[in-house]
Amino acid sequence: MYICLMYSKEIIKGTLKPIILKLLQEHNRMYGYEITQKVKELTKDKIQITEGALYPLLHKLEAEGIVTTEKESIGKRVRKYYKLTETGNSKAAELIDEFIDFMATMKHILDPNLSPGYGTAQ
Amino acid sequence: MYICLMYSKEIIKGTLKPIILKLLQEHNRMYGYEITQKVKELTKDKIQITEGALYPLLHKLEAEGIVTTEKESIGKRVRKYYKLTETGNSKAAELIDEFIDFMATMKHILDPNLSPGYGTAQ
DNA sequence: GACTAATACATAAATCTTTTATGTATATTT
DNA sequence: AAATATACATAAAAGATTTATGTATTAGTC
Numbered sequence: 245m246y247i248c249l250m251y252s253k254e255i256i257k258g259t260l261k262p263i264i265l266k267l268l269q270e271h272n273r274m275y276g277y278e279i280t281q282k283v284k285e286l287t288k289d290k291i292q293i294t295e296g297a298l299y300p301l302l303h304k305l306e307a308e309g310i311v312t313t314e315k316e317s318i319g320k321r322v323r324k325y326y327k328l329t330e331t332g333n334s335k336a337a338e339l340i341d342e343f344i345d346f347m348a349t350m351k352h353i354l355d356p357n358l359s360p361g362y363g364t365a366q
Numbered sequence: 367m368y369i370c371l372m373y374s375k376e377i378i379k380g381t382l383k384p385i386i387l388k389l390l391q392e393h394n395r396m397y398g399y400e401i402t403q404k405v406k407e408l409t410k411d412k413i414q415i416t417e418g419a420l421y422p423l424l425h426k427l428e429a430e431g432i433v434t435t436e437k438e439s440i441g442k443r444v445r446k447y448y449k450l451t452e453t454g455n456s457k458a459a460e461l462i463d464e465f466i467d468f469m470a471t472m473k474h475i476l477d478p479n480l481s482p483g484y485g486t487a488q
Numbered sequence: 489g490a491c492t493a494a495t496a497c498a499t500a501a502a503t504c505t506t507t508t509a510t511g512t513a514t515a516t517t518t
Numbered sequence: 519a520a521a522t523a524t525a526c527a528t529a530a531a532a533g534a535t536t537t538a539t540g541t542a543t544t545a546g547t548c
Binding site for chain 4 (some may be wrong): 397398399400403417418421422425440443444445446
């Protein structure tokens with residue numbers, strides 16, 4: 245079986261948003277750095293979120309009302325926690341479901357033997 | 367369960383290359399328009415490849431030596447068939463394996479219940 | 489005590505992919 | 519005759535992410 249340490253950049257494109265929303269769904273509130281570490285841990289270093297991608301997206305999600313923030317002081321440092329709003333919660337559920345459905349479709353294309361029942365359920 | 371007719375654009379990013387390479391792996395040779403139709407058919411219209419994305423990528427794959435082309439006249443129209451080179455074949459296998467592995471990782475993040483054995487096999 | 493790595497945020501330029509728009513031309517169906 | 523499908527192609531604009539850079543605190547190591 246194919247083993248890789250870290251995925252090539254192109255492959256990860258477009259997956260950041262569902263990842264973040266899923267983690268926020270599960271953890272109530274998280275701060276940026278925590279998200280990067282959680283993803284590293286969950287994926288055994290295969291996916292490493294860059295800060296240049298993460299923070300602008302978090303800010304955008306806030307501007308869209310998907311998440312709200314609260315700052316918290318840890319010693320002299322300030323952490324910014326993100327949590328889903330009510331709207332954000334349903335948006336998150338939608339997007340994650342769409343992504344899972346999409347992956348089933350991709351699996352059907354890429355590995356037909358592993359998705360024998362594709363399309364039978366309507 | 368969530369049903370959607372067509373995936374949002376962002377979600378599909380980065381998936382075009384593995385899709386094309388997989389189809390070429392399976393069909394020996396295909397022409398551009400044929401690829402768009404095959405993908406539409408396989409995914410029940412959920413993924414529709416735009417020509418503006420397809421043709422530049424095919425040209426790039428040719429420039430990189432992943433595919434070769436042969437033109438064929440159908441009446442007064444000319445079709446351009448693409449097929450994998452030997453190098454292209456192994457590159458395709460690599461990329462597809464990486465993508466499948468990546469999807470397993472994503473599934474593990476997004477839907478932990480459906481990937482209980484994640485990471486047990488080494 | 490000084491240095492390094494980790495924690496924690498942020499932004500901006502450059503890169504890359506894809507969409508949207510446009511163009512050309514033939515073949516088929518209504 | 520007109521509309522739709524087939525078949526290629528390119529170019530400007532939009533969008534996401536990388537790479538690079540910046541600031542500052544905290545913890546661990548030599």
